[in-house]
Amino acid sequence: MKNFVFKNATEIIFGKNSERFIGSKVKKYADKILFCYGGGSIKKSGLYDRVVDSLKENEVEFIELSGIKPNPRLEPVREGIKLCRENNIKFVLSVGGGSAADTAKAIAVGVPYEGDVWDFFIGKAKVKEALPIGVIITLPATGTESSNNSVIMNEEGWLKKGIATGYIRPTFSIMNPELTFTLPAYQTACGAADIMAHIMERYFTNIKNVDLTDRLCEAAMKTIINNVEIVLKDPENYDARAEIMWTGTIAHNDLLSTGRIGDWASHQIEHELSGQNDIAHGAGLAIIFPAWMKYVYTHDINRFVQFAVRVWNVELAYTSYEDIALEGIKKTKEFFQKIGLPVTLKEGNIDESKIEEMADKCTNNGTQRVGQFVKLNKEDVINILNLAK
Amino acid sequence: MKNFVFKNATEIIFGKNSERFIGSKVKKYADKILFCYGGGSIKKSGLYDRVVDSLKENEVEFIELSGIKPNPRLEPVREGIKLCRENNIKFVLSVGGGSAADTAKAIAVGVPYEGDVWDFFIGKAKVKEALPIGVIITLPATGTESSNNSVIMNEEGWLKKGIATGYIRPTFSIMNPELTFTLPAYQTACGAADIMAHIMERYFTNIKNVDLTDRLCEAAMKTIINNVEIVLKDPENYDARAEIMWTGTIAHNDLLSTGRIGDWASHQIEHELSGQNDIAHGAGLAIIFPAWMKYVYTHDINRFVQFAVRVWNVELAYTSYEDIALEGIKKTKEFFQKIGLPVTLKEGNIDESKIEEMADKCTNNGTQRVGQFVKLNKEDVINILNLAK
Incomplete structure (x- = not known):
């Protein structure tokens, strides 16, 4: 810590x-x-x-x-x-x-x-x-x-x-x-994706021995996962709306950052999506995060296994850590899909011909790296955006 | 909520x-x-x-x-x-x-x-x-x-x-x-029991739909359970000491109370133990809490099942909720024993002949009830103290 x-x-x-x-x-x-x-x-x-x-x-x-x-x-x-x-x-x-x-x-x-x-x-x-x-x-x-x-x-x-x-x-x-009862389903889902992203940005860290905050992050993610589908079916469900609302605050009030260093590459890449295309920030995150995960998971496969097992209840045999990690990433993407969000650039109507331009801006013309878990250069950002096609 | x-x-x-x-x-x-x-x-x-x-x-x-x-x-x-x-x-x-x-x-x-x-x-x-x-x-x-x-x-x-x-x-x-490296094992264990108790007092609530704070409480309890045994074996383990220390703050900074009403009967009963006998507060809680649980669990067996399953990983068949609940209580008591704390009045050198006197003081001569999850009168407190013998 x-x-x-x-x-x-x-x-x-x-x-x-x-x-x-x-x-x-x-x-x-x-x-x-x-x-x-x-x-x-x-x-x-x-x-x-x-x-x-x-x-x-x-x-x-x-x-x-x-x-x-x-x-x-x-x-x-x-x-x-x-x-x-x-x-x-x-x-x-x-x-x-x-x-x-x-x-x-x-x-x-x-x-x-x-x-x-x-x-x-x-x-x-x-x-x-x-x-x-x-x-x-x-x-x-x-x-x-x-x-x-x-x-x-x-x-x-x-x-x-x-x-x-x-x-x-x-x-x-x-x-x-x-x-929040009158929020349209799409906005509700975008909000949930933003909240999940705030937690995941903190969760994927290189700092070891962050047991409490790992578990608090997992608690918050499970709360979103379990409650967002309820409100999409039943928009006036006070209790589920309340859970999402309070989790949204906890996700970003810095408690979940204590003792660790978050990543934030997905947020930086997403800013180029919503900056240039006026797509909702949460929808942009639903597109970027699974692609980012696929690109970086080998950097610390144990962390992705913990994410899969504890957050998504993946129960595959421990014969292959890789399978478990990938299953967790798949479930993340499926969750965003299920709540009605785009999970590819195409689905988000993002012009794929602008990938290089976005990567350029995101990395300040290739001079800066983004992210802490893995420090990404312009080439990496391009690869992630291609994975998100 | x-x-x-x-x-x-x-x-x-x-x-x-x-x-x-x-x-x-x-x-x-x-x-x-x-x-x-x-x-x-x-x-x-x-x-x-x-x-x-x-x-x-x-x-x-x-x-x-x-x-x-x-x-x-x-x-x-x-x-x-x-x-x-x-x-x-x-x-x-x-x-x-x-x-x-x-x-x-x-x-x-x-x-x-x-x-x-x-x-x-x-x-x-x-x-x-x-x-x-x-x-x-x-x-x-x-x-x-x-x-x-x-x-x-x-x-x-x-x-x-x-x-x-x-x-x-x-x-x-x-x-x-x-x-905290130089804390004696007994004081370390008493501190851990106090932290666990602060969380459990909040966890056992009659308020429904408190999903996030339930999960945050469970995260904090699991952190204590997993780290206290490490520091008892390896007192200078910085990371485990850090986990316990930060969890101790989170357990009682009121975040885990948001949207719910805690119980606090065990604390009130324990105050009579440490008030009259100069036993450490944490040790007194290790004696009282399992007895309190045994006395009240039928009041909301679902909550005790959740506690057993999520905190203690109890995996008994769901044929009997009672068995699952009781197994969770047993594991709580065994945990306190394992870290070297007394779990009975006898082990705590508490004079059993003073049970009535303690119950009397705790309930203001039988005129007040203690606790919120179940409101206990003097007779109830006597029964709990007898269960703790």
Whole structure:
């Protein structure tokens, strides 16, 4: 086990009707806030009205920043920063999915910074402060509700980049599984794939003797596997929705990283898919992860055997470790298929002629390697993308 | 799953040599602190000197409160409060096991309170503030390093009582598994039993659909089961010590309580054992828990079957759920025996003639019930203690 520092102070307010606390929670931090959200879904569901009522009841003024899209863009971030400065706003609230939250986080670091916020994303500046952030999350997927990450897309060059800093962990996150009842099946499945990927990125590590976190990862993966099919059949099953939602947070709140080094190559490769093709991030991960596994499993076959046996209950004879490992990978791919996700570039409508271009961007023109479990060069990325055809 | 609020902001600094950061960590909060510790073990191991050097290097003044005993007493708490007030001290550091930390926590709530600190423990007053606390923990057991609990013994009447409040979660906890290398086998085993008990208290719940936290609990229990025997044979095995230490924190940092209601009867009954007999808390739990299980398992046999199958790998035919459940209980008891703990009152040198007296105190003269999974009256407690003979 590696030495580590772990701190995650986000307050989670979880359960039925928990959004009714929003006004009183926000009021502790500010009288005037920026209120970020996406499209019409929170209006259609009535959530927008409940939030506005609660804010008004608690005499919290708000300026709105709406229309935030999936794969959140840089422009609304800049607009939000401007709004906060012009209106002397010191608190950012996001209501909706990961895109609204990631936008809020980027705004929160941008407001106190003199330069352009994109500087943080390209490593030109380091985050040293941020406004406090509150979140109501309606899509279990990115784990942004208590993570230290924000991923933003710069339309200039279609660059999708992330920052990671403790300053952007939300002060509080409100999570009501009922708010996920109306999620379409495809979005539910994409969220589940994203959650699985967050765990798998951490699971495949070269650090030895990480017994507890291995088992915690396996527990979280089994919870997703067992509950996502339930909600696809029965979208208003509160308990299964709640399991998925809470697992989505645990998957990415850094507990499962303690003492280990994750891989993250699949995420980096996927960013090129969703960066260039506007495919959902979770769907992109369902395509990339099984291909990545097939490409790297011989690097540590014991780990892939453990994954197959403990997560997928593979019970083949131990005469061939390779067979067991491959069976685990097969079951991973079948799981993504079963929940309705694409598992090949073709199924994801990804233009195969762009494989080299994607590999190029992913490795910064072949100058950088991606991943920690196996450090992949441009050639490796091309091979993985070819395996995903 | 039940609605819940979860927040745990303790910063964990985990790993080899992590205690070298103590001076700089403390300095962020105070220039003058109260430094609580137990007996000579931290002096013998050299830890005391390293802490003092680091404090001095960082120009942190300290007043010492030493000699804190296992089952920590109220008198040193009062003394510590006096010292803090007289010296205008605003930060409490504990170095050592759970007793030093629990003493530090009690001091931290006592200093800003006008009345007697025992008021909090008997429910006469409610904690509304506390000094910040820092911890270096050397015994993986109580989980106090990031819990909201403190348990103190009032020698007047040998009353062992606890408080639970977010105000006493340590600001930071430093955890170096190397500091546990010299723990005697018996103390190591008692710590493991305490950790197992913290998880089992949460595991046995009446709340349905708690899939993720069930699995996280099982992951944590399996980690203890698999690693404690390693360290008993090989006390300087860093990795196994690290697994136990980190699991000890996770077992009691409230993550495993999210969405569920734990039982805690065994802890309450055990407090009478260690309150009156000065037996180690972990040893008392090894005696009580299997007896409690035997007494209550029919209340929810499915849960005990899950426990047997998933935690203890019981593979009996599913012709009799009862047999499977009982086999899981048997394996729990055998585990405690195998690691060298007493599993009967006799083995623990507990005076059996005091059973009624203990049951009396535990249930407040028969007026209160203990436990949530099954609410036990005085008669039930007597029956459990008789099963533990």
